[in-house]
Amino acid sequence: MTNSNFTYNDGGRAASGHKGLTGDCVCRAVAIAAELPYDEVYARLAEGNATQRKSKHTPKGARSARNGIDTTRKWFKDYMLELGFEWTPTMSIGSGCKVHLRSDELPAGRLICNVSKHQVAVIDGVVHDNHDCTRDGARCVYGYWAKV
Secondary structure, eight states: OOGGGEEEOOTTTTTTTOOSOOSOHHHHHHHHHHTOOHHHHHHHHHHHHHHSOOOTTSOTTTTSSTTOOOTTSHHHHHHHHHTTEEEEEOOOTTTOOOOBSSTTTSOSSEEEEEETTEEEEEETTEEEESSOOSTTTTOBEEEEEEEO
């Protein structure tokens, strides 16, 4: 994906009164791909973080959604299914990278792609995020949620 396949989109974060940068990529990606208000998604993710069983991997500030979401938790997967998304893994342990963050390697539609330490919305091959995270088309996609 080249820069022509990138659109700046903060998912409504600034419009909802939030300032500065933070680790809310999951919230932004879900808000963009699901076409939901940022605050609505943020509240739901913060609730999930606050009520999940704590572990040594639970991020600090887990009563909010600004410091990250553990997308492997059952509550998050249930939320995505509730929103009408379906998970497609694109990589398994030892398989190597098969799908990159490029329009010619991803299906059309509204996607939330899981890449290294980041979640990003991709709509019909165009990355929607607050920065171009494609690494010039070399970034590996571990899997994606697709709106069905």
